[in-house]
Amino acid sequence: MVPAFRHRLFSSFLETSRRKIRAYVTVRFSGRCSLASPWFCRVFEGRPRIVVSRGRVHADRLRRQGIGVQELYSKLRQCGIEDLAQVKFAILEADGGISILKHGEHGGEGLYQPPMLPAREMAWAERR
Known part of the structure; x- marks a missing residue:
């Protein structure tokens, strides 16, 4: 059985990792769209x-x-x-x-x- 504080610590770590991955994917996606589309370039840059x-x-x-x-x-x-x-x-x-x-x-x-x-x-x- 896993103590409650370890479970909270692990779930907090997972949530932080998900947020970082989501931010990275968003930045990469917007960067690629900016290169491919003049409209995206104007909006984001x-x-x-x-x-x-x-x-x-x-x-x-x-x-x-x-x-x-x-x-x-x-x-x-x-x-x-x-x-x-x-x-x-x-x-x-x-x-x-x-x-x-x-x-x-x-x-x-x-x-x-x-x-x-x-x-x-x-x-x-x-x-x-």
């Missing part, structure tokens, strides 16, 4: 969002993403931006980082490449 275009801060977009204007300004200062006019685009990436693309010093496009952002996002930025 998100999309990049333009938060500054041509030196203009889009505070409504920052607010929706849960980022304050001061946090954006801090990131701009860390990247050596002294004036918003230097910023061509600031993009909130899907992983939560902020990419800053300056106007090209050499007159070119710099690091900006059109496929980098979804077409709807670029159309939105052009209208602003």
Whole structure:
């Protein structure tokens, strides 16, 4: 006969193991679906969002993403931006980082490449 505390300990261990396996399977499944389907990718990973275009801060977009204007300004200062006019685009990436693309010093496009952002996002930025 197994003492009651050993039985509870073993059942607790089994439940914890089941939860870990379930979490692992869920993560693996969502990762595979994200690779196979653009829709899953957008849902689970998100999309990049333009938060500054041509030196203009889009505070409504920052607010929706849960980022304050001061946090954006801090990131701009860390990247050596002294004036918003230097910023061509600031993009909130899907992983939560902020990419800053300056106007090209050499007159070119710099690091900006059109496929980098979804077409709807670029159309939105052009209208602003």
